[in-house]
Amino acid sequence: MQTSRSKRATAALCRSMGLSIAIHALLSVARAQAAPPIAALAIEQSQYASLRGSEARRQIVVTGRDAKGGAHDLTHKVTYESQPQGIVNVDATGLVTPLADGKATVTARTQDGVAGTLEVTVESFSNPAPVSFPNQIVPIFTKHSCNSGGCHGKSSGQNGFKLSLLGFYPEEDHEYLVKEGRGRRILAAAPEQSLLLQKATNAVPHGGGQRIEPESYEYRLLRRWMLQGMPYGSPNDPRVVRLEVVPDARTMVQNDEQQLSVFAHYSDSSVEDVTRMAQYEANDREMAEVTPAGVVKTHDLAGEVAVMVRFQGQVGVFRGTVPLGAPMQTLPPKRNFIDELVFKKLELLGVPPSAVSDDSTFLRRVTYDVAGRSPTLEESKGFLADKDPAKRDKFIERLLASTDYADYFANKWSAV
Structure with a gap:
C-alpha cells in the first residue's frame, strides 16, 4: 500500500504533469514495490x-x-x-x-x-544418429541468415556461392556445398580447414562477417556432418509437422522478460527442442523485442504483442499482454457478444473504455465507418429528433442496406 506521503506526491504529480504521465509514474512506483512471494x-x-x-x-x-x-x-x-x-x-x-x-x-x-x-x-550420447542435412544443417543457414535474400539465398548467389532461399530446396543446397566448385568448400578429412567453417567463423575474410563461434553448437554439428561424409539423409527421415511454443501466452509488465521454449513435432511423433534454432519476430518492436535465444523483452508501452516463431517452414505464435493497469470503475452496457469480447480484452489490458458517445458523435462516426461519407442534413435532423430507443440500431441497418455501403466496401476490398 502507498503511504500518505506517496499519495500526496502522486496527487501533486497529476496536477503538474497531466494524467497520462502521472499514470505512467504511478505504474513505475507499483513495479518498484516488492514482487509477491x-x-x-x-x-x-x-x-x-x-x-x-x-x-x-x-x-x-x-x-x-x-x-x-x-x-x-x-x-x-x-x-x-x-x-x-x-x-x-x-x-x-x-x-x-x-x-x-x-x-x-x-x-x-x-x-x-x-x-x-x-x-x-x-x-545415444556416444553413438549419435547420422546428421540429417535437411533437418539439422539447413536450419543453421536459416538461423544465421546465410540463405536469406540479402545473402547467398538471392537468385544470383553471393560471391560465387548460392543457396536456395530460406532452404526451400535442400537437395540443391546439398549439391551446391558438396559438389559445386569441385568440392572446394568442404574438406572431409580436415573439417576445421573447410571454407564452410573458415568463412563462417571469419577465420578467412568473409563479406558477411562472423556468423558462428568456433566450437559453438553450430560449429560442432557442421564438423560432425563433414566427418560423417556429408550425408544428405534418407527419404524416410521424419519432417517437422508443427511447432509448439511454451508458453503460448503470458501476462507481463513493462520492461519484463519471458523465456520461450520451442518444440518441433516430427512426423514420427518425436519431439525436439529447437529454441536456439528457431527465428523470432515481434509484430511491434516498440512494444517488445526477442533475442536469438527466445527471450521476449518488453519495453515501456502497454498493449498486446505477438511474436512469430519460425522453423523449417512451420510457424508458432507467442502472445504477450502488457496491461496498462488503470482502474476499471464502470463499463458501458453490453449489447452483444462482440461487446463482451471487447470489454473482456479491455479488462485484461487495464484500459478503461470511453464513455458512450452522444447522438451527433455516433451519427458522424457510424456514417463514415459504414458508408464512407458524412451524414446528410436530412439524416442528421431526423436522427437527432427521433426519440426511439432503438434508433441507433435502425440507422445502422439502413446504412447496411444502402448502395453507399456496397460501393464503399467494394472499393475497400478491391484494393486488397
Missing part, C-alpha cells in the same frame, strides 16, 4: 525430457506462481543444479546440454528455497 515453482512441459545424441539441447522455462495464481518467469532468476553430476550441464539461462548417457534430476531453486524439478534422460 512465490508459492510454487514449475518447469514447463516436463514431459519433453529426453535428450538423444551429443548435440541435443533442452531450454528450460521456469514459472513461479504467487498466492493469487499469477505467473512469473523465473528462468533467469533461479539457480540450477543437476544430480548426479556428469550426466547433464545446466547453464545460468536454463539451457540443458548432455554430458553422458544416463538419468539426472535438474532442480531449479529460488533464493527463498522454493524448488521445481525436471527428470532428464540422455540417450
